[in-house]
Amino acid sequence: MRNIPERWIHRVASELRRPVRLDDEFDRGVMDAVRAMPRHRHRPWTRMLRARTITVSPMITGVAAALLLAVALSAGHFIGVLRANRATARVDVATDRSGGTKPGPRRSVQFVLVAPSARKVQVVGDFNDWDASHQEYVAQHRGGGVWAVTAAIPEGHHRYSFVVDDSLWVADPSAPRVLDDDYGMPNSAIVVGGGDAAQ
Amino acid sequence: MDGSTDAQIVARVLRGDAELYAELVKRYRDRYARYALHMLGNREDAEEALQDAFTRAYRSLARCEDPERFGAWLFRILVNRCRTVGARRGRRARTFVSDDLALHDAAEEHPAERSAWREEIERALSRLRPEQREAFLLKYVEELGYDEMSRLTGVGVSALKMRVMRACDRLRELLSDVRDDREVRVERRRPEVNDAKHS
Secondary structure (H helix, E strand, C coil), X not given: CCCCCHHXXXXXXXXXXXXXXXXXXXXXXHHHHHHCCCCCCCCHHHHHHCCCCCCCCHHHHHHHHHHHHHHXXXXXXXXXXXXXXXXXXXXXXXXXXXXXXXXXCEEEEEEEEECCCCCCEEEEEHHHCCCCCCHHHECEECCCCEEEEEEEEECEEEEEEEEECCCEEECCCCCCEEECCCCCCEEEEEEECHHHCCC | CCCCCHHHHHHHHHCCCHHHHHHHHHHHHHHHXXXXXXXXXXXXXXXXXXXXXXXXXXXXXXXXCCHHHHHHHHHHHHHHHHHHHHHHCCCCCCCCCCHHHECCCCCCCCHHHHHHHHHHHHHHHHCCCHHHHHHHHHHHXXXXXXXXXXXXXXXXXXXXXXXXXXXXXXXXXXXXXXXXXXHHHHHHHHHHHHHHHHC
């Protein structure tokens, strides 16, 4: 370290390393907040659906894509699923200026997720403070594992994610992803309003 | 649950035993309070950031990729919460750590002297730029390696080394008078100790 005796810096650091203690009141505050949130109801299959980043070579990617396409075609659901995914986060032209917590114009946005094993799907984002308790963001099952909800979203840039069965966060597979500030995990991005609206 | 690993507790919380989350709060509360306190400079903001980190971690527990390293994941959330809280209160008058939260070990010197020394350190720390304070605390107080710091903060290793170096330079400058006084006092004490041994 330039011009700085390590011994002196370590004496400063050792002073700062002294223990700090919070009282039980802090624990109660955290647990009260935890109890106010939905309980986790984890199921083994949820890990398989978890969004994650993997690194593969271009050749393996091509082979995997071909296999995936073949499987999807043989299953007979490809067209329906493709339509559902294309419909994800579709923004209607008509504006909706009623309701919600944020001021300013809103637009109807349809969020769609294909999750055949899910029992419940909700949308959380910065437009609802990432709070899964809002009923207007609970998706309805439309058949064939397709879940959809249409909500009035304020114009502007937003980040969002799906919450499956109150516990599993799933990024929208057909929307651009953003790196979450807090967790380093991908969420989805959407632009609502004007000519920049996500399709 | 004292003998349970973090991963075992996380698994049970995810299965619906929300009360068990209190064990994780107890495990990491004090350790991480220290970082939040030094980073933000006062108890109120530190507790707010830490509580927020715990509740966000609970809400997103299913997204914890490696439950065995729950503590590291939580710390990453806390570092980001401290950035957010620090930026938000940037315009407010800065304070520094009140003594009631710190445990004082009076074995080495007079408590008042130790308290004054600690106060000077905290005052100097609060005058560092936030990114320099963050880098200094992670390197010298939390004793992380640069690679781990880089993963935690998303900042490159060379930039972190520069921040640490500048933080040390600035601390040396801010504490130069105090440091000189303390070194003189320490030097004066040593002969007394030696004399006592030989008498």
